[in-house]
Amino acid sequence: MKLQLPFIAFWLLSASASYAQTEALPPIEKPTAPASEELPLSNRPLNNAIPATEDPMAAAEDTVHALTTLYSRRRVGGISWIAGSTLGGVRVLTAASQKKTVSGSYGTAVVDEGASAGGIAAGLGVMLLFDAYGASKLARFSAAKQAALIADVRAGKPLPANVRHRLKPRFFKQVVVPYKAVKYKPV
Template sequence: MIKPLLVSGFICLCAMSARAQAPVTNLESETFKQHLRSQYLQNDTAQAVINLYSKRQAGGASWILGSALTALRIVTASGRQTDVGGGYVMQEEAPSPAAALMVMPFVAYGVGKLLHYSNGNLEKIVTAYGAGQPLPRNVRRKLKPRFFDQPIIQYKPVEVKPAN
């Protein structure tokens, strides 16, 4: 039991250090949101809508990732042998790969969140709001004070020089 934990911890540590070494700044969704944030820099409601959509997109991705990891765990689970005593051994069967299909509703929920809170929908709502139209009722209802509390930061690109 301790060996898989150590191996997975080592893999996570390596992945985190690799992530820290190679900054990913050219992701399409990040540059898109940075562009929207700079376009509506003085509008706190537009910033809150961008924050809302960012959180919901991350939530959709986490549902998909969690479901994929759960399905992987179900598929790779192996049968166990338990010594009952008296020379008897009880063997439990491993779950079938079809059992991994039980996580499909959770994957569908994550995909639904990603589609509903896509960058295209975000752009439509923020552009319409910037043109003077009121926010749709469902967006107004989802805007909580925590989305307004995040500081508005003007993004400035920084030149990165590789180390020699």
């Protein structure tokens, strides 16, 4: 079992890295009109989070960035639930299968009490429950659903209520790092 644990940890890390990867979205060409004037901020929800601009494409890109942040955080959360519960379950199984050493005044004895079937069943049940919760997060916030929602936002459709209430002001405040192509010459 000691040899299998590093392989299990490696498998979990490689699986979580593949789930966390998302496809890069193509950039939207923005109109050349300057958006230097701001609209008045009255009658707008989340005034401090959503930038006031006349350019609807900039607002759509801001929403796209917030959606990308939301979906990627939820997917990482699902991976964390799965990885944590799996490692906890492995620990429960290894603890249940170990022999107990008792030291006394007459010497040392190794006692094999056997694993408690109820303890193992309870540990595996909790592990499977947490794994199911993590898998449900991965399914609800999949990259395919994210891409479909972003396409709807770019088409001008409103956000569904269940997504709109999950968007927090901090998702809009995060700095967008623009992609810069790096020129290189093969050796």
